[in-house]
Amino acid sequence: MATIFQADALLTSPTRAAQRLLGAVLVHRTPDGTTSGIIVETEAYCETDPASHTFAGRTERNQIMFGPAGHAYVYFTYGIHWCFNVVTGEDGKGEAVLVRALQPLKGLALMAGRRDIQLPSESTGRLLRRAAREPRVRKALISLASGPAKLTQAMGLSGEAYGVDLLTPRGSLRLLAPGTPVPTRSIVASPRVGIRRATDKPWRFHIAGNPYVSRPSRVGRVSPQPQR
DNA sequence: CAGATGATGTTCT
DNA sequence: GAACATCATCTGC
Secondary structure, three states: OOOOOOOOHHHHOOOHHHHHHOOOEEEEEOOOEEEEEEEEEEEEOOOOOOOOOOOOOOOOOOOOHOOOOHHHHHOOOOOOOEEEEEOOOOOOOOEEEEEEEEEEOHHHHHHHHHHOOOOOOOOHHHHHHHHHHHHHHHHHOOOOOHHHHHHHHHHHOOOOOOOOOOOOOOOEEEOOOOOOOOOOHHEEEEOOOOOOOOOOOOOOOEEEEOOOOOOOOOOOOOOOOOOO
């Protein structure tokens, strides 16, 4: 039923792949249950980019980024957090897209438990309706996965996911094609977050107006032309 | 609201 | 020994 994300769509520049990944769905099945979410914010990293883990060449940690597209690059940072990337580009290239935020779809209670966030135990639909008028519920839903380390925690992702092929149809961790495609006019580009180098490159992308992004857009809608 | 800070461990220089 | 693709919590407007 659920269609796996098209591998070909990742065989391009990471900035373009980052835009194509918006709207795609990440699904993780574990013994505790299944969680999933729509990718609403991404960032592109490539070898010639001083902010990229691959800038200085291959290392044990980044080797998967040089491998074929569609695998997971997961790394540990700040002594506490895990971040999740989708490897993109041709085999041998050292490129990936950091997934920065998800709009929760399934397994919200499990996500909340993993995040230690209080959420009324009601159906997703009911929660969404409550969120419309109750700020507390709204904030709880938004804080489930609105950041690169929040989403890995909510989805139950860590080092075990390193190198996993996300495009395997029956895999426990899968990347699915967007339910509804995100039109280019709804994609906003802005500078990447939390880096010290190459801060001028507008290689962060998010879905315009989506409340589940890690931070609001200051830059306006961007348009038609993808960088690079 | 903005800005500062501590947590905590791996990776790289 | 420094840096780190972060987050929660705190302080002071």
